[in-house]
Amino acid sequence: MLLVNEIIERLKDVLSTDGIKGKIFDKDVADALSLSQANFATMKNRSKIPFSNILDFCAIKKISINWLLYNQNPGSLVDSTDKYWIKYFPEISVSAGGGAYDSDENYENIEVPPYFVDTLGGEQNLKNIEAINVIGDSMEPTLNSNNIIFVDKSIKSGFRDGIYAFTTNHGLFVKRIQKRVDGKLDIISDNKDYPAQIMKSDELEILGKVVGSFGMVF
Numbered sequence: 003m004l005l006v007n008e009i010i011e012r013l014k015d016v017l018s019t020d021g022i023k024g025k026i027f028d029k030d031v032a033d034a035l036s037l038s039q040a041n042f043a044t045m046k047n048r049s050k051i052p053f054s055n056i057l058d059f060c061a062i063k064k065i066s067i068n069w070l071l072y073n074q075n076p077g078s079l080v081d082s083t084d085k086y087w088i089k090y091f092p093e094i095s096v097s098a099g100g101g102a103y104d105s106d107e108n109y110e111n112i113e114v115p116p117y118f119v120d121t122l123g124g125e126q127n128l129k130n131i132e133a134i135n136v137i138g139d140s141m142e143p144t145l146n147s148n149n150i151i152f153v154d155k156s157i158k159s160g161f162r163d164g165i166y167a168f169t170t171n172h173g174l175f176v177k178r179i180q181k182r183v184d185g186k187l188d189i190i191s192d193n194k195d196y197p198a199q200i201m202k203s204d205e206l207e208i209l210g211k212v213v214g215s216f217g218m219v220f
Contacts, residue, residue, distance in 0.1 A: 003071050006049045009056075012070055016063060035059055045148075053150045053216050054092055054135055057112065067113060086119055087111040090133040090150070096167050096176040112150075122152065122213055130156040131213065134167070140191040141165070141176060145215060151176065155210035165212040170205060176212060 004012070014026040017034055032042035035055040045052055051071075060067045090112035112133050119125055136149040144165070145151065153167045166179045178190040182200070189199040 004073060006046060006051055009051065009070060010046065013056075013059070016065060050146055050148065052148050054148060057090075057150075058092070061110075086114045086125070086128065088114055088128055088131050088133055088152070092135065094174070095135040095137040096151070096174050114152075123154065127154070127156070130154050130210075132210075136176060136215075140193050140196045141178075142193045144192045145176065145212075150216045151212050152214045153210040154213045157211035157213075158208040167209040167212060168206045169209065170201075170207075174209075 010028070010031055013031045013034065017026050017030055028042060028046070029039050032039050035042070035052060036058070037045075037052060037055060042052075044050075056070065057067060060070060088111070089109045091109045093108050109132075114122070114128065119128070122128065122131060131152050131154050133150050133152055136145050136151055137147050139147060151167070163180060164178065165176060167174070167176050168179075169175070178192060180188045180190065182188055185203070187201050187203060187206075189201055191198070
């Protein structure tokens with residue numbers, strides 16, 4: 003994947019051919035991504051890529067996300083990526099509450115990089131995987147706010163060391179879950195500023211195991 007500064011320069015190139023006159027500045031890119039200048043500057047300084055904003059930008063401008071992030075020629079991807087699509091729910095965010103994940107119909111297709119497919123369980127397993135957003139910092143450094151995560155909905159039990167998306171009476175969350183010897187569950191945030199919790203298995207509903215995020219496979 004290209005570096006953040008390289009991606010920003012590509013975005014500026016797109017905007018420069020899009021009717022904007024004169025030099026393109028970071029504030030123009032921030033506006034195009036529907037980000038405040040302060041949020042954009044913070045992400046740039048921390049080398050964080052606002053994937054969901056960039057996906058929306060690419061859809062509107064009808065440009066290839068692979069070209070923007072990986073410098074791949076779109077023509078070379080036609081045969082290899084036509085079948086590598088999963089559902090992405092841009093309006094759903096885990097960790098700070100949410101809605102009815104299973105019943106939400108507002109989704110779009112998102113293209114999975116070809117090298118992800120085998121690691122995610124192969125082409126046949128893609129039907130079990132859906133993508134949603136992360137907000138908040140409770141799972142840093144493993145997951146950052148604005149990450150898009152891949153959830154395998156066929157994996158809902160076992161609780162070996164792993165990260166799961168789940169719902170409780172308080173909303174929709176993503177945490178590391180481990181099963182205790184007494185049958186209860188340790189709900190763990192990778193960010194040590196957040197204390198672990200203990201819950202009974204009937205106090206939550208597992209939506210699936212998090213098997214990766216854009217740019218990373220677990």
